[in-house]
Amino acid sequence: MNLILLFDEDFIAPDRVRLHDRRLTHMLEVHKPEVGEQLRVGLLNGAIGLGRVLSLSAHEAELQVELDREPPAPLPLTLILALPRPKMLKRTLQTVATMGVKELWLINSYRVDKSYWSSPLLSEQSIREHLLLGLEQAGDTHLPEVHLRKRFKPFVEDELPAICTGKRALLAHPYNASPCPAPADEPTVLAVGPEGGFIQYEVEKMLEAGLSPIHLGPRILRVETAVPVLLAKLFPLPT
Amino acid sequence: MNLILLFDEDFIAPDRVRLHDRRLTHMLEVHKPEVGEQLRVGLLNGAIGLGRVLSLSAHEAELQVELDREPPAPLPLTLILALPRPKMLKRTLQTVATMGVKELWLINSYRVDKSYWSSPLLSEQSIREHLLLGLEQAGDTHLPEVHLRKRFKPFVEDELPAICTGKRALLAHPYNASPCPAPADEPTVLAVGPEGGFIQYEVEKMLEAGLSPIHLGPRILRVETAVPVLLAKLFPLPT
The missing domain is CATH 3.40.1280.10 (SPOUT methyltransferase, trefoil knot domain)
Structure with missing residues (x-):
């Protein structure tokens, strides 16, 4: 997982998401980020950018996200x-x-x-x-x-x-x-x-x-x- | 298996091989050749060519082989x-x-x-x-x-x-x-x-x-x- 895919229902504010499910598991087991660290994120069918870890527990992660770039171009x-x-x-x-x-x-x-x-x-x-x-x-x-x-x-x-x-x-x-x-x-x-x-x-x-x-x-x-x-x-x- | 690999020990005459093992199984289950039919064969580390099925049973296959071409060129x-x-x-x-x-x-x-x-x-x-x-x-x-x-x-x-x-x-x-x-x-x-x-x-x-x-x-x-x-x-x- 080189990018955490976000869905509309993850957003609790325009620039903030709360994650559970396999994405949280992956963060806990593979990324293991510190609070404050930034991870690559992207909105399904939308822009990509960075998500700064605001909090992380065994139950949920909260990230502040800035989606400011286009994803890679598709193949025609x-x-x-x-x-x-x-x-x-x-x-x-x-x-x-x-x-x-x-x-x-x-x-x-x-x-x-x-x-x-x-x-x-x-x-x-x-x-x-x-x-x-x-x-x-x-x-x-x-x-x-x-x-x-x-x-x-x-x-x-x-x-x-x-x-x-x-x-x-x-x-x-x-x-x-x-x-x-x-x-x-x-x-x-x-x-x-x-x-x-x-x-x-x-x-x-x-x-x-x-x-x-x-x-x-x-x-x-x-x-x-x-x-x-x-x-x-x-x-x-x-x- | 797009080519049957042959080994020195398969040869019972200079142009004849007898096959058992997984190659026989593959012939019986996938190729299902008639006697007389030709299959692609190649000698390990050697030439490729055709093998004509002389006999085929549940226990062994005999092929008459002609190895007359070089295998595809390697990547450098x-x-x-x-x-x-x-x-x-x-x-x-x-x-x-x-x-x-x-x-x-x-x-x-x-x-x-x-x-x-x-x-x-x-x-x-x-x-x-x-x-x-x-x-x-x-x-x-x-x-x-x-x-x-x-x-x-x-x-x-x-x-x-x-x-x-x-x-x-x-x-x-x-x-x-x-x-x-x-x-x-x-x-x-x-x-x-x-x-x-x-x-x-x-x-x-x-x-x-x-x-x-x-x-x-x-x-x-x-x-x-x-x-x-x-x-x-x-x-x-x-x-």
Whole structure:
């Protein structure tokens, strides 16, 4: 937790918050601040700044906060992922939130095990929790939007073409593909398949919808490695 | 497993192998090949190619193999990591092997919990297993070398300067740092700290040893995300 995320209900005055829950636990166990010390804080979907510890006990912490800066810039990216298996989904949600992705579509694919769609990790509450962890890691405040699409065909036929319009639209798929393009700070759509890849039918549907296939070279990366590598290749270093 | 790794002891003739163990299990449960089908294979630390299934039963598989190509090129990188916590170490070993790192130093740091050094994951056997999984994922055969250094000071004073000589030598450290340099296919040393970063004393010692600090922008990434991002930024797409 490199930033303590604040919510409207934490405020007891315009510049003062009172914290309980896991954020207090984290302060007590990890930060261990003295009274008067300043910690990085940010308002969910708002500005970031510093919070000076006014008091700290086993039951609550009070901070005086000044939120005077913008959080890191988002990536201009719409990321489409074949739903990963639950264990990997957790980490993926955190990673994409940490890296600044603000729009994520989790979609079905032939190689996505049906059982993944009934995972409790897909509840709104659980998705939000993992995204918040990712934001706190990054020092960001803007919660990504996550869309679930359990049916592949209606998604690629009815929604994907409009998502791609006017954007650099890419499909990470190693066959008949161009090398991953150079970093560019431009609106981008990127689709990444499941372990084992999208099947040929799915690839064809996605190309029809406007995506172009790209590859990362001869090494085959797991999804959780491929995503950070692709984002690092596609976008310039943020400033 | 995108490639079945072969060992000398698998060969029953110059072009024929017999497999038992987890590789057989993987073939039976995941690949499910017909007799006559070809699978990607590679000899540990050697060439890659195809293996045609001659026979397959619950007890063993026999393949006729032709190893006629070089595995993907290695990254010209010496990677130095503060020892990650055990759960993350597993994934890190796999990831660095998948991405083509061939020399890894796991070192101590003030923020590395002492208990991590007694993890059974640090046994030679266990390190090797996770590296093999990473190679099989990538389609690579060359096993990385892993060095463990439980004492920080002798490592940075007595070994690190020579490791850095004649190389692009970088320390991922967000303070007083330059932006991560552009991709270059040149011999590189990269050091990455623990969660929370190297402490000031350690940073100073590493700068003295010849490393230059670089950063990845305002977002703070977990080690398991920072490593793929750094490698993607520092090296051109392999061909």
